[in-house]
Amino acid sequence: MSTTWTAFRRARRRSRQAWAVLAFVVAAAVGGVAWFFGNGQFAVAEGPGGGPAAAPVADYSWMKPVAPVAPVPHGTAAEALETLPVKGRAAKDDYDRSQFGQAWLDADHNGCDTRNDILRRDLSSLRFSDGSKCKVAGGGLAEPYVGKAIEFRRGSESSKAVQIDHVVALGDAWQKGAKQLTPKQRSTFANDPLNLIAVDGPANVKKGAGDAATxxxxxxxxxxxxxxxxxxxxxxxxxxxxxxxxxxMKRVLATCPGQQTIRP
Known part of the structure; x- marks a missing residue:
């Protein structure tokens, strides 16, 4: 009887340990997903020196994906770069911002315009305007371009401290193929969260329509x-x-050969 009872207790203890390990694995997996869709999508590219930790909110169920022209390829960014055509710049004299549609549409039809969607994604300690679930009134930004903390406060002048940057500038896109896109595709491009990041206002102004070479x-x-x-x-x-x-681009990626493409 004693031997049977001892064996039972050991089996019961092993069972509890197994459930504890399983619970830990599940928690780690959930935490990993939350990390990536929060800080991780920005942090994965950074070197040992650290860097910005943007978009800390893990639940993005309120922001729906948009449909680009083609899916973002899997694999490394260096591999994807080799698939891009290499050409000269097309003329820019016929470029106008209106060719990319109305600024800050509700492109994903979630009831909020794109600017507020990106602020909500990239800022922490969010504050909303009274009576609104969309209009971001304030929050903190771990700014990626200059690597400093910025406080966003909505206002006619204070809002300029944080701007939403088109990572591929509209003017640059126009000269490198966007002219051939349909008006709807250009509007989607201008409002695609993949191409948008909340950044330091002066740094964004300095960038202008520059590409990685400039x-x-x-x-x-x-x-x-x-x-x-x-x-x-x-x-x-x-x-x-x-x-x-x-x-x-190749010079930058040579310092991080494992850098993956950024997928929505």
């Missing part, structure tokens, strides 16, 4: 992610790169 974030820890995101966007909308742009 402008890179001052925060070197973010450059791998930044270039990978540009490549992902260009692949998704079938845009091309110039020879100088490709060379600049």
């Amino acid at each position: 402008w890179l974030p001052a925060n070197k820890n973010f450059r791998c992610h930044y270039v990978a995101r540009q490549i992902s966007v260009k692949a998704a909308y079938r845009l091309w790169v110039t020879a100088a742009e490709k060379d600049a």
Whole structure:
């Protein structure tokens, strides 16, 4: 009887240990998913020096994906770069912002405009305007381009401190294939969260319509992610790169050969 009871207790203890291990694995998996869709999608590209931790909110059920021209390819950003056509810039004299549709549409039809969607995605400690579930009134940004903390406060002047950057600028896209897209595709491009990041206002102004050959974030820890995101966007909308742009991207990716493409 004693031997049977001892064996029973051991089996019961092993069962509890097995359930504890299973619970830990499940928690780790859930935590990993939350990390990636929160800080992780920005942090995975960063070097050992650390860097920005943007978009801390793990639940993105309120923001729906949009449909690009083509899916973002799996694999490394360096591999995806090799699939992009290399051409010269087309003329820009016929470019106008209106060719990309109305600014900050509700492209995903979730009831909130794209600017507020991106603020909600990238800011922490969010505050909303009274009576609104969309209009972001304030929050903290772990800014990726210059690598510093910024406080966002909605206001006629204060809002300029945080701007929403098109990672592939609209003017750059126009000269590298977007002219051939349909008006609807260009509108989607301008409002695609894949191509949008909340950033430091002055840094965004300084970037202008520059590509990787003419402008890179001052925060070197973010450059791998930044270039990978540009490549992902260009692949998704079938845009091309110039020879100088490709060379600049390859130099950045040489420091992070395992950098993956950025997928929605």
